[in-house]
Amino acid sequence: MRKPLIATSTLVVASLALAGCSGDTGGSDSGESGDWPDSITISLVPSVEGEDLAEALDPLTAYLSENLGIEVNGVVANDYAATVEALGADQAQVVITDAGSLYNATEQFGAELILRDVRFGATxxxxxxxxxxxxxxxxxxxxxxxxxxxxxxxxxxxxxxxxxxxxxxxxxxxxxxxxxxxxxxxxxxxxxxxxxxxxxxxxxxxxxxxxxxxxxxxxxxxxxxxxxxxxxxxxxxxxxxxxxxxxxxxxxxxxxxxxxxxxxxxxxPNGGVAVSSSLPADLTEQLTTLMDDYADSSDEAADVMFNLVGLSDWTSETAEDEITRYGEILALFSN
Structure with missing residues (x-):
């Protein structure tokens, strides 16, 4: 069930082999509205390095925690492929990743593509x-x-x-x-x-x-x-x-x-955001809206977006056909 509003967030720096990073999905039916988990975890590959990670990621996870009313944690992945592995192992329920990993997450694990990255007005x-x-x-x-x-x-x-x-x-x-x-x-x-x-x-x-x-x-x-x-x-x-x-x-x-x-x-295609199909539909909907609005929520948020993942915004216009085409081209070079 939902917890009271959380004012803080947890940053876990890991190679995604950590067993204790998974969010509790609370037994809700896949993709349906229902009881929300106590926490969810975001896996991403940030643009910043080392000691700047906590400072860069905390404003985003704190923003989501406060507005969702559940704890939102962050896990830093070693590379984009690791974000998909984290989602498949339920160590993360949300991934901010590149286009190829979005394709793999949707194809391999039934993830839902909810947002695309915007750089200088383009996806x-x-x-x-x-x-x-x-x-x-x-x-x-x-x-x-x-x-x-x-x-x-x-x-x-x-x-x-x-x-x-x-x-x-x-x-x-x-x-x-x-x-x-x-x-x-x-x-x-x-x-x-x-x-x-x-x-x-x-x-x-x-x-x-x-x-x-x-x-x-x-x-x-x-x-x-x-x-x-x-x-x-x-x-x-x-x-x-x-x-x-x-x-x-x-x-x-x-x-x-x-x-x-x-x-x-x-x-x-640019990358974007995908979520696990295990998340309740109404949580996914609210998460999508909050992340879509994040860059415009404050000057700090706009700076976090650019410094954290090199973006100016996210958009819910996902253009899934571009991601599918990207997957087809990746397949040509898979060997």
Missing amino acids: AYSAVAYTNNPDKYCDDEPVMANYAASDIELSFCNGIEPGETSMGEGPAGLDAFSNIDSGTKVALQAATSPAGYQYPVVAMQDAGIDTDADITQVPVEGNNNAVLSVYNGDAEVSFAYWDARTTVTEEAPDVAEKVVAFAYTEMI
Whole structure:
């Protein structure tokens, strides 16, 4: 049953092998309204590290505890996969995690997707194809558009940014992939990177390119190095998230002139929040509303959101089809 309002929250730092972190689900029927548990646990991978964890997480769990009237605890996961393991073992009933883990949580454990992450107004982003050879990959002269998040002017072609502000919405300009001919040096990140490898490889293969035989792969680590590989001439084409050029402006101030974006892949979903199907429906509903409203509840909350998980907001518009598509692409690279 519900407890009196809780003014404090507990932070448990663990690798999620702890046996004592599970919330008491109180025997309520899965997904139905009923008696609420005395406590629930949130598992997440924060952006901050070490001694800042308690300070960063406490305002969120305290906010939820006070407004739900039950104790809300926090467990820090070592990685995103561990959040799914925690939910499956009932060590956590709520997970704040990446898109792939959301898909696995819903598919493997019947979790309910309740919120999607919002970064700078967007719940999804494209992988960007960059080049230092616009004569080859651009059907028109590159134009400048403003990347509002950093207030930086960057260069684009093939009509992928028709307005004055860069929106990063794909798919766009993919016909230009036909110009990636045999032996072209293409910088690719680790095979686990959605924007630096997976979505670009799928897009190239859809364009008829054998990514193992037709191109010369140039391995790079990180989105900044993907941009720099084209900037420095180590590769003719590279891929990174929208818009990774902003990460190298200090060391490459003329990156907007030398590195042109010529295509966008289909959209890659941000992560979000999923809950265990064991939670009563009315608790899930109230939790969803509270977390959806959290970033707007105070200036402190907005700072916590950004510092804790690098977000500007959550939204209940979950766009589950994007998560499903993400799962399909993950499956292509599972081996």
